[in-house]
Amino acid sequence: MQLVTRAQWGAQPSRYELVYIASTQGVKIHYEGSYVPKSLADPDAHDACAGHMRDIQAAHLANTAEDYSDIAYNAVVCPHGAVFEGRGVHRRTAANGNQTLNTAHYAVCAMVGSSGLVQPTDAQLNGLVDAIEWMRSGGDAGSEVRGHRDGYATACPGDALYAWVQAGARRPDGTGPIGGSGDGTSGGTEIARYQVTINGLTYGYGASGDHVTKVGQALVAKGFGRHYEVGPGPTWSDADTRNYSDYQVSLGYSGTAAHQDADGVPGAVTLEQLLGYLPGSTSTTAVPPFPGRSAFVLGKSNPAVVRLDRALIRKGFTRHHDGNGYQAGPKFTQYTRKNVADFQRSVKALAGDPDGYPGPETWRRLLS
Numbered sequence: 001m002q003l004v005t006r007a008q009w010g011a012q013p014s015r016y017e018l019v020y021i022a023s024t025q026g027v028k029i030h031y032e033g034s035y036v037p038k039s040l041a042d043p044d045a046h047d048a049c050a051g052h053m054r055d056i057q058a059a060h061l062a063n064t065a066e067d068y069s070d071i072a073y074n075a076v077v078c079p080h081g082a083v084f085e086g087r088g089v090h091r092r093t094a095a096n097g098n099q100t101l102n103t104a105h106y107a108v109c110a111m112v113g114s115s116g117l118v119q120p121t122d123a124q125l126n127g128l129v130d131a132i133e134w135m136r137s138g139g140d141a142g143s144e145v146r147g148h149r150d151g152y153a154t155a156c157p158g159d160a161l162y163a164w165v166q167a168g169a170r171r172p173d174g175t176g177p178i179g180g181s182g183d184g185t186s187g188g189t190e191i192a193r194y195q196v197t198i199n200g201l202t203y204g205y206g207a208s209g210d211h212v213t214k215v216g217q218a219l220v221a222k223g224f225g226r227h228y229e230v231g232p233g234p235t236w237s238d239a240d241t242r243n244y245s246d247y248q249v250s251l252g253y254s255g256t257a258a259h260q261d262a263d264g265v266p267g268a269v270t271l272e273q274l275l276g277y278l279p280g281s282t283s284t285t286a287v288p289p290f291p292g293r294s295a296f297v298l299g300k301s302n303p304a305v306v307r308l309d310r311a312l313i314r315k316g317f318t319r320h321h322d323g324n325g326y327q328a329g330p331k332f333t334q335y336t337r338k339n340v341a342d343f344q345r346s347v348k349a350l351a352g353d354p355d356g357y358p359g360p361e362t363w364r365r366l367l368s
């Protein structure tokens with residue numbers, strides 16, 4: 001890496017003390033978003049790059065609305081591939097849009113504009129990868145490489161650089177940053193990227209469907225949503241994996257590397273614990289046989305009541321409970337009976353006798 005330190009490019013001192021940051025999830029890529037002269041990319045124009053860097057810093061320090069402490073970026077890469085030290089590593093950026101986003105990722109900017117010089121040079125792409133690797137080795141950045149526009153309404157980093165980010169942030173020779181881009185499925189990353197199938201439904205990176213959104217929503221509801229910048233949504237992302245991993249750890253599982261118990265890829269046990277039911281089972285397998293009316297006696301326990309409760313929870317008939325929310329359990333209680341009655345009232349064929357005690361027809365319809 002061809003690093004140009006602050007002293008070397010003639011940086012002004014920071015206006016306020018920069019905020020220390022121990023680590024980030026990765027790096028966000030930016031462009032200048034204004035006119036950058038094409039001549040800056042001339043092979044013999046590198047002497048002008050330090051001055052260009054001083055101009056960016058001066059513009060940021062002059063921005064009274066933002067009241068920046070310093071140049072907003074952690075690093076800036078010139079068209080000749082040199083990496084100019086901005087705030088540097090272990091310092092919180094001010095470029096990503098808000099405090100949360102600034103804490104989540106470092107910011108690396110390319111000297112590329114919205115007009116004039118709009119295409120990054122090959123040397124610059126190499127420099128960007130150098131900068132990403134520096135953020136990782138020197139600043140404990142994670143494997144994600146994103147565009148500023150990911151999770152924030154902006155055109156930055158422009159279409160050319162964004163396409164490059166989406167293609168895996170690779171060097172022109174096709175090699176990616178050490179540890180992978182965190183965006184593609186190729187390249188080694190520490191985050192689990194495999195899928196599992198539970199009851200006919202797929203979970204893990206890249207899996208999609210309504211059931212994925214439901215997992216995300218349940219994680220957020222339980223307080224495990226800190227990795228979401230957007231969403232949760234129907235396509236399983238690294239953020240889903242990270243949040244699920246946090247949830248697994250909270251349950252006492254350990255080991256967050258891929259294929260360890262808390263790697264963020266669901267298992268049937270934690271999934272059922274999270275949702276209160278196991279999705280997919282009753283829609284892909286036959287309804288279990290009716291256990292008989294003797295299984296449902298007020299105040300008595302029977303394993304069939306657990307199944308009944310799960311079906312009630314899955315279908316949303318849970319408004320009667322002891323004050324702590326309706327939970328699946330073996331005992332047939334007043335609450336079970338009242339919730340079953342609610343279900344019966346909701347189905348035309350059963351509404352004539354909503355006594356709350358399941359017969360074969362209530363059982364079949366509730367568990368299907």
Ligand SMILES: [Zn+2]
Binds near residue numbers: 029030031148156157
């Ligand atoms: Zn930006």
Ligand SMILES: [Zn+2]
Binds near residue numbers: 046080
């Ligand atoms: Zn240069």
